[in-house]
Amino acid sequence: MNQSVKTIFWILLAALGAFAVAGIALNRGESINALWLITAAVCIYAIAYRFYAVWIAAKVLTVDETRATPAERLDNGRDFIPTNKWIVFGHHFAAIAGPGPLIGPTLAAQFGYLPGTLWILIGAVMGGAVQDMVTLFFSTRRNGRSLGQMARDEIGAIGGTAALVGTFMIMIILIAVLGLVVVNAMKHSPWATSTVAATIPIAMFVGLYMRNIRPGRVLEASAIGVALLLFSVFAGGWIDQHETLRTWFDHDGLPLAFAIIIYGFAAAVLPVWLLLAPRDYLSTFMKLGTILLLAVAIVILRPNIHMPAVTQFVDGTGPIFGGKLFPFVFITIACGAISGFHALISSGTTPKLLSNERDIRMIGYGGMLLESFVAIMAMIAATVLEPGVFFAINSPAGVVGKEAIDAVAKINSWGFAVTVEQMRQLATDMGESTLFARTGGAPSLAVGMASIFGSAFGREMLALWYHFAIMFEAIFILTTLDAGTRVGRFMLQDLLGNFNKKLGETSYPPSVIFTSGMVVAGWGYFLYIGVIDPNGGVNILWPLFGIANQMLAAIALCVGTGILVKSGKLRYAWVTGLPLAWLLVVTTTAAYEKIFSTDVRVGFFAAANDLADKLAAGVLPSEKAEVAPQLIFNQHLDAYLTMFFVVVLWVVIVDMLRLCMRYLNGKSVPKLSEAPHEPSRLVENWVRD
Amino acid sequence: MFKRILHWWHIIRQLSGDNAYEQYLKHHAEFHRATVDAPPPLSRKDFFKLWQDSKWQGIKRCC
Numbered sequence: 001m002n003q004s005v006k007t008i009f010w011i012l013l014a015a016l017g018a019f020a021v022a023g024i025a026l027n028r029g030e031s032i033n034a035l036w037l038i039t040a041a042v043c044i045y046a047i048a049y050r051f052y053a054v055w056i057a058a059k060v061l062t063v064d065e066t067r068a069t070p071a072e073r074l075d076n077g078r079d080f081i082p083t084n085k086w087i088v089f090g091h092h093f094a095a096i097a098g099p100g101p102l103i104g105p106t107l108a109a110q111f112g113y114l115p116g117t118l119w120i121l122i123g124a125v126m127g128g129a130v131q132d133m134v135t136l137f138f139s140t141r142r143n144g145r146s147l148g149q150m151a152r153d154e155i156g157a158i159g160g161t162a163a164l165v166g167t168f169m170i171m172i173i174l175i176a177v178l179g180l181v182v183v184n185a186m187k188h189s190p191w192a193t194s195t196v197a198a199t200i201p202i203a204m205f206v207g208l209y210m211r212n213i214r215p216g217r218v219l220e221a222s223a224i225g226v227a228l229l230l231f232s233v234f235a236g237g238w239i240d241q242h243e244t245l246r247t248w249f250d251h252d253g254l255p256l257a258f259a260i261i262i263y264g265f266a267a268a269v270l271p272v273w274l275l276l277a278p279r280d281y282l283s284t285f286m287k288l289g290t291i292l293l294l295a296v297a298i299v300i301l302r303p304n305i306h307m308p309a310v311t312q313f314v315d316g317t318g319p320i321f322g323g324k325l326f327p328f329v330f331i332t333i334a335c336g337a338i339s340g341f342h343a344l345i346s347s348g349t350t351p352k353l354l355s356n357e358r359d360i361r362m363i364g365y366g367g368m369l370l371e372s373f374v375a376i377m378a379m380i381a382a383t384v385l386e387p388g389v390f391f392a393i394n395s396p397a398g399v400v401g402k403e404a405i406d407a408v409a410k411i412n413s414w415g416f417a418v419t420v421e422q423m424r425q426l427a428t429d430m431g432e433s434t435l436f437a438r439t440g441g442a443p444s445l446a447v448g449m450a451s452i453f454g455s456a457f458g459r460e461m462l463a464l465w466y467h468f469a470i471m472f473e474a475i476f477i478l479t480t481l482d483a484g485t486r487v488g489r490f491m492l493q494d495l496l497g498n499f500n501k502k503l504g505e506t507s508y509p510p511s512v513i514f515t516s517g518m519v520v521a522g523w524g525y526f527l528y529i530g531v532i533d534p535n536g537g538v539n540i541l542w543p544l545f546g547i548a549n550q551m552l553a554a555i556a557l558c559v560g561t562g563i564l565v566k567s568g569k570l571r572y573a574w575v576t577g578l579p580l581a582w583l584l585v586v587t588t589t590a591a592y593e594k595i596f597s598t599d600v601r602v603g604f605f606a607a608a609n610d611l612a613d614k615l616a617a618g619v620l621p622s623e624k625a626e627v628a629p630q631l632i633f634n635q636h637l638d639a640y641l642t643m644f645f646v647v648v649l650w651v652v653i654v655d656m657l658r659l660c661m662r663y664l665n666g667k668s669v670p671k672l673s674e675a676p677h678e679p680s681r682l683v684e685n686w687v688r689d
Numbered sequence: 690m691f692k693r694i695l696h697w698w699h700i701i702r703q704l705s706g707d708n709a710y711e712q713y714l715k716h717h718a719e720f721h722r723a724t725v726d727a728p729p730p731l732s733r734k735d736f737f738k739l740w741q742d743s744k745w746q747g748i749k750r751c752c
Contacts, residue, residue, distance in 0.1 A: 077716035078743055083703075090704040100752035146747075167748075174752050216737035219707040272745040273738070280750070281705070334752075341751045348747055483750040490747075549752065 010050065017043025021121075024309070025114060031304040034380045037117055038298065041376045045369045048125040053133065053365040060564070060572040061137045063357045068680040070143045071354055080144070082355035082682060085362060091353065092367045094284045095345045096132070097291075099178060099477045100335025100549075101375035106441035107542060108332040109382040109390065110318040112310040115329045116379055123330070123337025124372035127579035131338060131553055132346045133364030134560040134576055139347035140357060141674045146348040151559050153673040154566070155656055162652045163555050167344060168491050169645070170548040172519070174341075175264070175484045176526030177541040178477045183256045183531060184440035184538075185470050190249035191240040191431055193256070195467055196474045197249070198232035199279070200263070207278035222281045229282060229475070233468050240431060253531040260481075261524040267482040268489050268516040276482045283476035290472045294377050294449060297456040307383035307390065312414070319395035320439070321539040322601025327590040330582075331546035336375025338579065340552025342368065355682060381448030382441075388418025389426065393444040396536030397437040407436055431463030439536040442473045488519035529634045532627045539601075543594060544638060547587055551649045554583045558656040565660040566672055584653065591646040595639050604639035608632045706744075710736050 020040035024032060057063045074080040083091075108116040139145055145153070148167070152160025186193040206225040210218060239245045251259075267275050311318075314325035321328065335341070346364060354360065382390060391411050392400075400407040404420045411418055427435045430447060438444070446469035453465040490506060492515040497504015503511045530537025557580035564573045597603030600610040608631075614620050615628045663669045702708045710733050721727035731739065 075716075077713055077720070078740065081712075084700075086700060087703050090700075095749060096751045098750060098752045178752075211737070211741075212734075215734040216710050216740075217707070218705045218709075219702065222705065273741050277741050277745060339752060344748045345751055349749065480750050480752065483745075483748075486745070487748050545752075 068678040083353040085359040103441040104333040105379040106382040113383040114309040128338035129365040129368035136346040136364035140351040144351035172522040175523040180530040181440035185442040190246040191236040193249040195236035203279040268485040283479040330586040334549040343556035388416035398535035430466040608635035
């Protein structure tokens with residue numbers, strides 16, 4: 001293609017993107033086609049990838065194609081391996097894309113489709129993708145060191161410790177909220193519960209197959225596993241029809257929560273090959289397959305979005321979670337726009353596989369764009385539902401009332417049409433007893449996906465599609481839960497090893513049981529509280545997770561900004577500094593409101609005081625009065641936790657700024673810990689000479 | 690056409706780690722090319738154990 005054709009192509013693409021964004025932003029009609037969102041997203045990603053990311057790689061980071069990467073220099077055939085860029089991309093994407101980008105947009109859809117969509121697009125292009133790419137680059141230049149190590153080397157001991165503590169806390173809260181999502185999806189649904197339960201023996205069988213029956217035949221074992229999983233979705237339908245069998249799997253939230261807690265402990269103690277590794281294979285295949293299927297279905301079907309662009313809930317009265325549009329949409333959608341957790345994958349794991357620095361743009365920046373696209377699809381799946389139906393599924397009983405009639409009346413009073421009959425029919429279609437107050441995002445996402453798949457590939461199988469979607473979400477939520485508990489255990493053992501050598505040994509059984517128990521107790525507590533909370537628990541845990549995740553992102557951006565300034569690139573420091581400043585504003589405001597707001601649906605202390613007053617006055621119904629003391633304690637705990645996050649964040653920021661000031665004033669700072677330059681032998685000779 | 694399918698099959702095998710053992714044998718042979726008393730490579734089963742255990746050290750999955 002010659003130069004002018006290329007220029008015209010990019011100008012047309014930019015015009016199309018601008019047109020699509022204007023279309024979705026200005027549309028005030030009845031509904032809008034989902035293709036508008038897809039078009040806007042693809043154009044924005046393409047332009048950002050082609051221009052912004054190239055500019056960052058060339059000018060800000062000065063990527064050097066001739067420089068040997070750690071994978072080349074330290075090649076050991078095991079963890080350091082120079083790998084084809086598409087393979088690295090696949091590994092990186094499979095690692096960063098978890099349930100977060102599916103759940104966040106679903107919850108944030110209560111504000112309408114527009115705010116969340118804009119944040120997903122802008123946040124990813126300006127923030128998330130930049131963070132992932134910059135972290136990947138700096139870690140590659142430092143022999144694949146982890147974020148915590150880089151923070152310690154480049155900023156100081158405070159930054160390093162903060163990153164470590166932040167990671168641990170996020171893990172605990174993330175696992176709790178994910179556990180809650182699964183519990184809410186399985187509550188009184190024998191079909192969902194039996195299917196999710198079946199994934200455990202299936203994973204174990206696959207693990208045994210790979211380890212002993214046919215060692216190392218990963219694809220063969222996974223294919224058998226996926227076939228068994230699909231069969232378990234069918235079998236769940238039979239169990240649901242069977243009178244006695246269905247009672248075995250028909251449970252309240254609390255027993256299910258305890259089952260998940262016991263499962264989590266077992267998964268952390270059992271060897272990885274038996275449960276975690278095979279489950280991960282299955283979940284990765286299911287995840288990639290389903291996301292691809294969803295993209296194809298959306299393009300074939302071109303569904304209309306029924307949610308308004310902006311709802312009245314931007315004023316903070318939303319039923320799914322309390323709080324105004326600013327800052328809460330930016331907290332709710334963390335993964336999909338910017339996620340600190342990615343920095344942990346971009347440092348430590350992925351850099352050890354890179355065969356050339358020029359792949360950093362595609363893997364770091366491109367990987368995040370694809371994750372952001374997954375979030376856009378989740379947003380579409382949530383907003384293609386009739387808004388009335390969406391709110392009926394996602395509003396907790398504590399907000400709209402326990403009885404279907406009350407819930408429908410309340411939702412109608414907000415101006416969203418829905419009837420009891422409609423919800424009953426929908427539940428029957430999906431093979432569920434009820435779809436009212438199924439909070440957590442998974443059921444409404446599954447209904448959205450089932451209606452998209454159903455329309456594209458056959459409506460008569462709605463119930464199957466619904467439970468397929470639930471199984472798909474549950475399997476990789478449980479993978480994150482297993483993997484997270486194990487990582488938490490390692491971190492704790494590492495920490496305790498400083499006090500007692502024996503406790504630090506990762507294979508010393510008493511230490512394994514003790515530390516696994518501690519980690520499981522940590523998230524188990526939040527999960528338990530989330531289940532007994534009549535308001536659903538998600539409205540407390542998800543913002544807490546969002547704040548923690550954004551805090552970690554801010555730490556990663558701090559490390560990036562600090563290194564840029566120290567490398568004498570002050571004039572480019574805004575590339576990481578700008579998203580950092582935005583995260584700082586968002587996180588601090590959100591934390592301030594969560595702590596000090598007088599709105600009982602936002603402020604932790606306000607909620608605790610309100611509940612305490614009601615308890616003292618004796619106006620609470622007995623089942624609420626019973627759990628009230630625990631809820632009050634939890635609200636206090638959450639408030640202090642939020643305070644802790646914000647303090648940690650500000651300490652790191654101040655430390656980073658102090659470092660930058662010292663550097664700019666010519667005083668001594670910790671030296672750049674970059675590995676010395678070595679020419680690559682993998683690139684063609686003409687490049688090197 | 691067949692060539693393209695084969696290419697994709699190769700990518701899928703590499704992505705999933707299905708060919709990790711073959712990669713290891715290649716790496717082993719190359720690494721010990723000059724060694725006189727080169728240790729014999731691990732068996733498929735032993736290699737897979739080692740590979741899988743080392744794969745799950747550290748943070749591998751995200752939100």
